[in-house]
Amino acid sequence: MDRLLVVGAGPKAMAVAAKAHVLRELGLPAPRVTIVESHAVGGNWLPSGGWTDGRHRLGTSPEKDVGFPYHSSWARGHNRAINEAMMAFSWTAFLVERGGYAEWVDRGRPSPHHHVWAKYLQWVARKSGVEVVLGTVRTIAAAAKGWEVAVVDADGVASALGSDALMITGPGNSARALAEHPKMLSIAEFWNLIGRRELPSISRAAVIGGGETAGSAMDELVRHDALTVSVISPAATIYTRGESYFENSLYSDPGKWRALSVDERRDVVRRTDRGVFSVRVQENLLGDSRVHHLQGRVVRVGGLGEGIELTLRNERRPDQTHAFDLVVDATGGQPLWFLDLFDADAADLVELAIGGPIDKDRLEASIGHDLAVTGMEAKLFLPNLAGLAQGPGFPNLSCLGELSDRVLAEATMRSSAVRGGATQRAEYLR
Ligand SMILES: Cc1cc2nc3c(=O)[nH]c(=O)nc-3n(C[C@H](O)[C@H](O)[C@H](O)COP(=O)(O)OP(=O)(O)OC[C@H]3O[C@@H](n4cnc5c(N)ncnc54)[C@H](O)[C@@H]3O)c2cc1C
Known part of the structure; x- marks a missing residue:
C-alpha cells in the first residue's frame, strides 16, 4: 500500500x-x-x-x-x-x-x-x-x-x-428525515435552526433515536421552553452508558473481543452502545420532569396543520398514536x-x-x-x-x-x- x-x-x-x-x-x-x-x-x-x-x-x-x-x-x-x-x-x-x-x-x-x-x-x-x-x-x-x-x-x-x-x-448524511412533514426536522435542519436561534416555540417536542445524535438533541431541547420533551426508541428504556473499567476496557482493548461469541458481542454492544446516553447527558435529563421515554418504532407519520402525529409500534401492545408540535429525527x-x-x-x-x-x-x-x-x-x-x-x-x-x-x-x-x-x-x- x-x-x-x-x-x-x-x-x-x-x-x-x-x-x-x-x-x-x-x-x-x-x-x-x-x-x-x-x-x-x-x-x-x-x-x-x-x-x-x-x-x-x-x-x-x-x-x-x-x-x-x-x-x-x-x-x-x-x-x-x-x-x-x-x-x-x-x-x-x-x-x-x-x-x-x-x-x-x-x-x-x-x-x-x-x-x-x-x-x-x-x-x-x-x-x-x-x-x-x-x-x-x-x-x-x-x-x-x-x-x-x-x-x-x-x-x-x-x-x-x-x-x-x-x-x-x-x-x-444528516439532512434526511424519516418523513417529509413540516413539523419533522432532520438532525441537520434542527442544528441549523438552533445555530440561527430560530427554533420555534414548542410545547410538545419529541426526538426519535437513542444514540449520541439523539442524546445531543435532547440535551439541547431541555434548554428550551417545551412543556414535554419525549425521546422515542424501540428499547424498553434509555440506558446510561456503563463507564466502569470492565465496560471501558472492552472498548479500549479489542484484544479480548475475538474470544467472545457473536451473541456475547451483540449483547455488549446492546448494553453499552445502542439506546444509551452518556452519563453527563443522562444526569442532565433525569432531573427534568418534562422528559419522558416512549417505547416503540415509528411506523406512521401523520397529522396536518399545527401538529404532527407519530404512530408507535411495540410487539405486545396495540399501536399508539402521539401528537407533538415538533419532532427531530435523530436516528443517526x-x-x-x-x-x-x-x-x-x-x-x-x-x-x-x-x-x-x-x-x-x-x-x-x-x-x-x-x-x-x-x-x-x-x-x-x-x-x-x-x-x-x-x-x-x-x-x-x-x-x-x-x-x-x-x-x-x-x-x-x-x-x-x-x-x-x-x-x-x-x-x-x-
Ligand atoms: C452529536 C454526536 C456526538 C458524538 N459524540 C461522541 C463521543 O463523545 N464519543 C465517541 O466515541 N463518539 C461520539 N460520536 C460518534 C462519532 O460520530 C464517532 O465517534 C466519530 O466522530 C466518527 O469519526 P469519523 O472519523 O468516522 O467521522 P466524522 O468525524 O464524522 O468525520 C467524517 C467526515 O467526512 C466528511 N464527509 C462526509 N461525506 C463526504 C464525502 N462524500 N466526501 C468528502 N468528505 C465527506 C464530513 O464532512 C466529516 O468531516 C458522536 C456522534 C454525534 C453525531
Whole structure:
C-alpha cells in the first residue's frame, strides 16, 4: 500500500495521518495519506457539518485522542518509539501547546465542546502535514491498481484521485428525515435552526433515536421552553452508558473481543452502545420532569396543520398514536451510506469478496483484523463497520491509536516485504 485515500477528515483520518507521520519520522515505511473532506477538518464537530451546533460536549474523555491507547505492539523493536512519538499528537500536547493545560486540569478535566474537539483535529492535521483535499467524493470506481475517486470542490471543479487503498469514515448524511412533514426536522435542519436561534416555540417536542445524535438533541431541547420533551426508541428504556473499567476496557482493548461469541458481542454492544446516553447527558435529563421515554418504532407519520402525529409500534401492545408540535429525527447515520458512491464494478468487487449481495450483516462479518473487507485485492478499510468483528471501539473514539495500527501495520509489513523480502517482513511481527 503506497497511497491511502481517506474519505472524511474526522478523528479516524487524523489518527491514521498522525501514525503514518510518526512511522515515517522513525524511518519505517508508511503509505502516503490523502484525505478528501467536504467541509473542513473536524467538519462533523462544527455547526456546518449538520450533526451538532458545536456547543455540546464530547461524551467520552478527550484523552481518548488520536493516539489512545498508546499501545502499538506490532513493530518489533520500534513499539516504544512509536508510542512515545504519538504522544506529541495527544490531547494534552495540544493543550500544552495552546497554554491551556493547567486550566483544564484545575477545572477537573472537562470534556471539550465539539467545536474545540474540531480545533484539536485541525491541529493534528497541521502537525502531521497530511494532504487534505477540500472537496466532496462523488463516485468511487475500481481501477486497474486500486481505486479511482472523483471529487468535486466547492466551485464545482471536478478532479480524480487514484489510490491503492481506501478508507471510508463518518456517518453519512444528516439532512434526511424519516418523513417529509413540516413539523419533522432532520438532525441537520434542527442544528441549523438552533445555530440561527430560530427554533420555534414548542410545547410538545419529541426526538426519535437513542444514540449520541439523539442524546445531543435532547440535551439541547431541555434548554428550551417545551412543556414535554419525549425521546422515542424501540428499547424498553434509555440506558446510561456503563463507564466502569470492565465496560471501558472492552472498548479500549479489542484484544479480548475475538474470544467472545457473536451473541456475547451483540449483547455488549446492546448494553453499552445502542439506546444509551452518556452519563453527563443522562444526569442532565433525569432531573427534568418534562422528559419522558416512549417505547416503540415509528411506523406512521401523520397529522396536518399545527401538529404532527407519530404512530408507535411495540410487539405486545396495540399501536399508539402521539401528537407533538415538533419532532427531530435523530436516528443517526446510515452505515452503508458510501455504497451510493460506488460504481457497478466497485460494488461487484465488494460482492465477490463478501460472497453475496451487499448488506450490513455480510459486510460486518467480512471485516478482518486490518479493519478492511477480507478478500479484496485493493484494500477497502471500513472501521465504522468493524464493531462486531473486531471490537466495539473501532466505530467511535474509543481506540483510535489501535485503529491506526490495524490499518497501517499490514501496509508497513507488506511494503517491507516488497522492499526487503520476507525476512524483513517477519522482523515487524512479534
Ligand atoms: C452529536 C454526536 C456526538 C458524538 N459524540 C461522541 C463521543 O463523545 N464519543 C465517541 O466515541 N463518539 C461520539 N460520536 C460518534 C462519532 O460520530 C464517532 O465517534 C466519530 O466522530 C466518527 O469519526 P469519523 O472519523 O468516522 O467521522 P466524522 O468525524 O464524522 O468525520 C467524517 C467526515 O467526512 C466528511 N464527509 C462526509 N461525506 C463526504 C464525502 N462524500 N466526501 C468528502 N468528505 C465527506 C464530513 O464532512 C466529516 O468531516 C458522536 C456522534 C454525534 C453525531
